[in-house]
Amino acid sequence: xxxxxxxxxxxxxxxxxxxxxxxxxxxxxxxxxxxxxxxxxxxxxxxxxxxxxxxxxxxxxxxxxxxxxxxxxxxxxxxxxxxxxxxxxxxxxxxxxxxxxxxxxxxxxxx
Amino acid sequence: xxxxxxxxxxxxxxxxxxxxxxxxxxxxxxxxxxxxxxxxxxxxxxxxxxxxxxxxxxxxxxxxxxxxxxxxxxxxxxxxxxxxxxxxxxxxxxxxxxxxxxxxxxxxxxxxxxxxxxxxxxxxxxxxxxxxxxxxxxxxxxxxxxxxxxxxxxxxxxxxxxxxxxxxxxxxxxxxxxxxxxxxxxxxxxxxxxxxxxxxxxxxxxxxxxxxxxxxxxxxxxxxxxxxxxxxxxxxxxxxxxxxxxxxxxxxxxxxxxxxxxxxxxxxxxxxxxxxxxxxxxxxxxxxxxxxxxxxxxxxxxxxxxxxxxxxxxxxxxxxxxxxxxxxxxxxxxxxxxxxxxxxxxxxxxxxxxxxxxxxxxxxxxxxxxxxxxxxxxxxxxxxxxxxxxxxxxxxxxxxxxxxxxxxxxxxxxxxxxxxxxxxxxxxxxxxxxxxxxxxxxxxxxxxxxxxxxxxxxxxxxxxxxxxxxxxxxxxxxxxxxxxxxxxxxxxxxxxxxxxxxxxxxxxxxxxxxxxxxxxxxxxxxxxxxxxxxxxxxxxxxxxxxxxxxxxxxxxxxxxxxxxxxxxxxxxxxxxxxxxxxxxxxxxxxxxxxxxxxxxxxxxxxxxxxxxxxxxxxxxxxxxxxxxxxxxxxxxxxxxxxxxxxxxxxxxxxxxxxxxxxxxxxxxxxxxxxxxxxxxxxxxxxxxxxxxxxxxxxxxxxxxxxxxxxxxxxxxxxxxxxxxxxxxxxxxxxxxxxxxxxxxxxxxxxxxxxxxxxxxxxxxxxxxxxxxxxxxxxxxxxxxxxxxxxxxxxxxxxxxxxxxxxxxxxxxxxxxxxxxxxxxxxxxxxxxxxxxxxxxxxxxxxxxxxxxxxxxxxxxxxxxxxxxxxxxxxxxxxxxxxxx
Numbered sequence: 001x002x003x004x005x006x007x008x009x010x011x012x013x014x015x016x017x018x019x020x021x022x023x024x025x026x027x028x029x030x031x032x033x034x035x036x037x038x039x040x041x042x043x044x045x046x047x048x049x050x051x052x053x054x055x056x057x058x059x060x061x062x063x064x065x066x067x068x069x070x071x072x073x074x075x076x077x078x079x080x081x082x083x084x085x086x087x088x089x090x091x092x093x094x095x096x097x098x099x100x101x102x103x104x105x106x107x108x109x110x111x
Numbered sequence: 112x113x114x115x116x117x118x119x120x121x122x123x124x125x126x127x128x129x130x131x132x133x134x135x136x137x138x139x140x141x142x143x144x145x146x147x148x149x150x151x152x153x154x155x156x157x158x159x160x161x162x163x164x165x166x167x168x169x170x171x172x173x174x175x176x177x178x179x180x181x182x183x184x185x186x187x188x189x190x191x192x193x194x195x196x197x198x199x200x201x202x203x204x205x206x207x208x209x210x211x212x213x214x215x216x217x218x219x220x221x222x223x224x225x226x227x228x229x230x231x232x233x234x235x236x237x238x239x240x241x242x243x244x245x246x247x248x249x250x251x252x253x254x255x256x257x258x259x260x261x262x263x264x265x266x267x268x269x270x271x272x273x274x275x276x277x278x279x280x281x282x283x284x285x286x287x288x289x290x291x292x293x294x295x296x297x298x299x300x301x302x303x304x305x306x307x308x309x310x311x312x313x314x315x316x317x318x319x320x321x322x323x324x325x326x327x328x329x330x331x332x333x334x335x336x337x338x339x340x341x342x343x344x345x346x347x348x349x350x351x352x353x354x355x356x357x358x359x360x361x362x363x364x365x366x367x368x369x370x371x372x373x374x375x376x377x378x379x380x381x382x383x384x385x386x387x388x389x390x391x392x393x394x395x396x397x398x399x400x401x402x403x404x405x406x407x408x409x410x411x412x413x414x415x416x417x418x419x420x421x422x423x424x425x426x427x428x429x430x431x432x433x434x435x436x437x438x439x440x441x442x443x444x445x446x447x448x449x450x451x452x453x454x455x456x457x458x459x460x461x462x463x464x465x466x467x468x469x470x471x472x473x474x475x476x477x478x479x480x481x482x483x484x485x486x487x488x489x490x491x492x493x494x495x496x497x498x499x500x501x502x503x504x505x506x507x508x509x510x511x512x513x514x515x516x517x518x519x520x521x522x523x524x525x526x527x528x529x530x531x532x533x534x535x536x537x538x539x540x541x542x543x544x545x546x547x548x549x550x551x552x553x554x555x556x557x558x559x560x561x562x563x564x565x566x567x568x569x570x571x572x573x574x575x576x577x578x579x580x581x582x583x584x585x586x587x588x589x590x591x592x593x594x595x596x597x598x599x600x601x602x603x604x605x606x607x608x609x610x611x612x613x614x615x616x617x618x619x620x621x622x623x624x625x626x627x628x629x630x631x632x633x634x635x636x637x638x639x640x641x642x643x644x645x646x647x648x649x650x651x652x653x654x655x656x657x658x659x660x661x662x663x664x665x666x667x668x669x670x671x672x673x674x675x676x677x678x679x680x681x682x683x684x685x686x687x688x689x690x691x692x693x694x695x696x697x698x699x700x701x702x703x704x705x706x707x708x709x710x711x712x713x714x715x716x717x718x719x720x721x722x723x724x725x726x727x728x729x730x731x732x733x734x735x736x737x738x739x740x741x742x743x744x745x746x747x748x749x750x751x752x753x754x755x756x757x758x759x760x761x762x763x764x765x766x767x768x769x770x771x772x773x774x775x776x777x778x779x780x781x782x783x784x785x786x787x788x789x790x791x792x793x794x795x796x797x798x799x800x801x802x803x804x805x806x807x808x809x810x811x812x813x814x815x816x817x818x819x820x821x822x823x824x825x826x827x828x829x830x831x832x833x834x835x836x837x838x839x840x841x842x843x844x845x846x847x848x849x850x851x852x853x854x855x856x857x858x859x860x861x862x863x864x865x866x867x868x869x870x871x872x873x874x875x876x877x878x879x880x881x882x883x884x885x886x887x888x889x890x891x892x893x894x895x896x897x898x899x900x901x902x903x904x905x906x907x908x909x910x911x912x913x914x915x916x917x918x919x920x921x922x923x924x925x926x927x928x929x930x931x932x933x934x935x936x937x938x939x940x941x942x943x944x945x946x947x948x949x950x951x952x953x954x955x956x957x958x959x960x961x962x963x964x965x966x967x968x969x970x971x972x973x974x975x976x977x978x979x980x981x982x983x984x985x986x987x988x989x990x991x992x993x994x995x
Contacts, residue, residue, distance in 0.1 A: 028131060051171050052167070052170040052171050052173070055174040056174035075130065077134070
C-alpha cells in the first residue's frame with residue numbers, strides 16, 4: 001500500500017547498481033538509499049531484489065566485495081566495481097541511451 | 112577461490128550473508144529512529160519493509176553458482192536414496208540397461224578394431240589397391256587385382272596420383288635344414304615395402320634400396336609368428352643364413368607381432384631391374400603382382416583409379432592379348448575395404464542389431480520408470496505444491512535415470528570386458544589379423560556416450576510425463592485414479608508396441624541369418640565333405656620335376672601308395688579344390704566362329720577324379736587310364752559346358768582349345784582336345800553360384816603347377832594325414848604338403864566362420880531382446896491388472912465369470928502385441944532388404960522365417976499375459992472393492 005513509489009524497471013536494476021557502485025566502495029544499505037535519493041525518491045529498491053542482485057553481480061565477477069568498517073565503526077560488506085563491471089556498465093549505458101531515445105522518438109511522433 | 116571456496120565453507124558464507132542483511136536492517140532502524148520513531152516502532156517498520164529474511168537469504172544463495180552444484184548433489188542424494196528404497200526396481204533396470212550397454216560396447220569395439228583401427232600401418236587410410244573390372248561380364252566382376260611386372264613398372268613410372276607404390280607377390284618357400292623340407296608362405300616385396308608401412312622391425316633392419324639388386328647377397332626377413340613357432344623366438348638367428356628355395360639367404364630382420372603386411376611369413380626383397388632375383392620366370396610376364404599404393408595429398412581414390420585406368424588402357428592398346436578383357440575399368444579400392452571386405456557388413460548388421468537391443472532395454476526401463484512415476488504421483492504433487500518448479504522436478508527425475516544409466520554403464524563395461532573374450536574366440540581369423548580388440552579409450556568413451564543417450568531415451572519421456580497437467584490436483588485423486596492411469600496407460604501401451612516391433616525386427620533378422628546359415632551348411636555337394644581328404648603338394652619347381660613325364664611319374668607313385676592306405680576308398684590328383692573348380696579362361700571350339708566369347712574352367716585330373724567326386728557319366732566315356740598314361744588330348748566336360756556351347760548338338764567328338772595354354776612354355780601350344788564324355792554338374796564356383804562350364808583333362812599333359820591330392824575316405828581324413836605325408840616323403844623327401852585336411856574343415860574355415868559369427872552374434876542379441884520384451888510385457892500387464900483391481904472386482908461382483916476376466920486381460924494384452932507384431936513385420940520387410948547381401952541361399956522375405964517369428968511372439972505374448980490374467984481372475988471381489 002505504501003508502495004506508491006515506482007519499482008525499478010525490470011532489467012535496469014543491475015545497471016543502476018553498477019552506476020552507484022562506480023562512485024566508490026559502498027555497502028548495500030547505502031546503495032538503496034543512494035538510488036532513492038538520486039532519483040528524487042522516484043525509485044525504491046526493495047531489499048528482496050537488491051541483495052539477490054548484488055550477489056548475482058558478485059558471482060558474475062562484475063562486483064567485488066570486502067568487509068570494512070563504516071564511519072560509525074560497524075563491520076559492513078562494501079561493494080566495488082571490477083574492470084569487467086566497468087566495461088559492462090559503459091555498454092549498458094550506451095544501450096540504455098539508444099533505447100530511451102528510440103522510445104522518446106516513437107512517443108513524440110505517435111500523436 | 113570463488114564458488115569453489117564457498118561450496119566448502121558454507122557455514123561461514125551463511126554467517127556473512129546473515130551479517131550483511133542484519134547490518135542493513137540495523138541501519139534502517141537507526142534511520143527510522145533518527146526521524147523520531149520510538150525504537151519499538153522503528154524496528155517493527157523496518158522488519159515489515161524487509162519482508163521474509165529467510166526467503167531473501169534463499170534468493171541470494173540461489174543467485175550464486177555453487178547453489179546449482181548443491182542442488183545437483185542433493186538431487187543425486189535424493190535419487191540414490193529413493194532408488195535404494197526400491198532396490199528390486201533398481202536392480203532390474205540396471206541389469207536391463209547394462210545388458211544393452213554392454214552388448215553395444217562389445218560390438219562397437221569389434222567394429223572399431225576392424226574398421227577404424229585394423230592395421231598398425233602408417234597412414235593406412237590413404238592406402239589403396241587396384242581392381243581391374245571386366246565390363247564385358249554382366250556383373251562387372253573383378254577380373255584380377257594382380258599385374259605383370261611391366262604393368263607395375265608402367266604404373267609406377269607414369270602415374271600422377273600416387274605418393275608411393277609397393278609391388279609384391281607370394282610364393283611357396285621350401286626350407287631345407289638338412290633334416291627335411293618344410294614349406295612356408297613367402298613373398299617378394301619391393302624394397303620400399305616396409306618403409307611404406309612405417310612399422311619398425313622388432314629386430315635387425317628392414318629392406319633398403321640396395322637389397323635384391325643383381326649381384327648383392329641374398330637376404331630375407333621373417334614375421335613374428337614364424338620366428339616363434341619355428342625358431343622358438345631365438346634372437347640369435349638374426350644374421351644367420353638359411354637355405355631357402357635353393358639359395359642361401361641371410362636373415363636381416365624380424366617384424367613385430369602386430370604386423371602381417373603382405374600376408375606372408377617371410378619376405379624377400381624385390382628389385383625390378385632386369386635379371387634381379389625374383390623377376391625371372393615364371394613371374395615376369397604373368398600377372399602375379401599385387402600393388403599397394405598411397406594416394407598423394409588431396410587426390411581422391413576415384414582420381415587415382417582413373418589415372419591407373421588410363422595407363423593400363425594405353426598398355427592394352429599397345430599389347431592387345433589375353434591379359435585384357437574386351438572392355439575393362441580399373442578402380443582403386445581402399446586397403447581397409449580390401450582386407451576387411453564383407454566382414455564389415457556383418458559387423459554393421461550386428462551393431463544395428465545391438466542398437467535395437469539397447470532400444471528394447473531402454474523401452475523396458477522407461478516403462479518401469481513410468482510405473483514408478485504413477486505410483487509417485489502423490490509425492491510429485493506434494494513437492495510441486497511446496498514450490499518445486501516443473502524444470503526442477505524433471506531434473507530430479509532425470510538425475511534418477513542418469514544414476515541408473517551410470518550404474519548400468521559401469522556394469523555394462525564389466526559385461527563387455529568379459530563378453531569381448533567370448534567374441535574374440537568366435538571371430539573369424541581371416542579378415543582382421545592385425546586388429547586388437549579390447550576396451551580402449553575410444554570404446555569407453557562410446558560406452559559413456561551410450562549411457563548418456565540411454566538416460567535421455569528412457570528417462571525423458573517418463574519425466575516429462577510425470578509433470579504434465581495440473582500437478583496440485585493430483586494430490587487428491589491419484590494412486591488408482593482412472594484419469595491419470597489412463598494417460599500413463601497410453602504411453603505404456605506405445606512403449607510395449609514399440610518393444611514388440613523392435614524385437615520382431617531383431618528376431619526376423621536373426622531367423623533369416625540362421626536359415627541362410629543352415630542352407631549354407633547343407634548345400635548339396637554330391638559328396639560328403641567330412642569324408643574327403645585334400646592335400647596340396649609342392650615340389651621343387653626346377654629340380655627333378657622339370658618335365659611333365661617326371662612329374663606324372665612322381666604323382667603316379669604317390670597316388671598308388673595313398674590308394675593302398677586303409678580307409679582310402681579312391682584317390683586322384685587335380686589342380687582345384689571343390690567346391691571351387693579349376694581356373695577359368697577363354698576357349699576356342701573348332702568349327703565355330705572365334706568372335707564369340709566362350710570361357711570354361713580347366714581341371715587337370717586323374718582317371719579316378721569322377722569317382723572321387725561322385726560325378727555321373729551322362730554321355731560318352733570318362734577319362735581312362737590309357738588317356739592319362741599316354742597324355743592323350745581328350746576332355747570330359749560338364750553338363751553346363753555342353754548346354755552352353757552345344758545346346759542340342761552332340762558335343763562328343765568336338766574339339767576345343769584352351770587359349771591360356773599358349774601362354775605358358777610348359778603347356779601344350781595350339782592343342783585341340785577332343786570331347787569324349789559329358790558328366791553331371793557339380794558346385795564349381797562356390798556354394799551358391801550355379802555351376803559354370805568346366806572341362807577335365809588328363810593331368811599328364813603338363814607338368815605345370817602344384818597338385819592337389821583328393822581322396823574319398825571311409826574314416827576321418829585328419830587321421831590319415833600323417834600316413835599321406837609319410838607316403839609322399841617315401842617317394843621324395845623333398846616334397847612338402849602345403850595345406851591339407853578335410854573339405855569340411857576347409858569349408859568351415861573359409862565359408863562358414865564369417866556367417867557363423869553373424870548368426871551367433873545376432874541370435875544372442877535377439878534372444879536377450881526377446882527375454883527383455885517378455886519381462887516388459889509381463890510387467891506392463893501385471894501393472895495394468897493391479898490398476899484395474901477395482902474394476903475387475905466390480906465386474907465379478909456383478910456376476911462376471913473368471914474366464915471372462917481372463918479373456919478381458921488377454922484381449923487387452925494381445926491387442927498390444929498384435930499391433931507390435933504388425934508394425935514389426937512391416938518394418939522387417941523393409942529392413943531385411945539391407946541384409947539380403949548377407950543371406951545367400953535364401954530370400955530376404957522368407958515366409959517361413961516370418962511365420963515362425965510371429966508364432967514365437969504370439970506364444971511368448973500369451974504366456975506373458977496369461978499369468979497376470981490368471982492372477983486378476985483369482986482376486987476376491989470383496990477384497991478388491993474394500994481397498995477403495
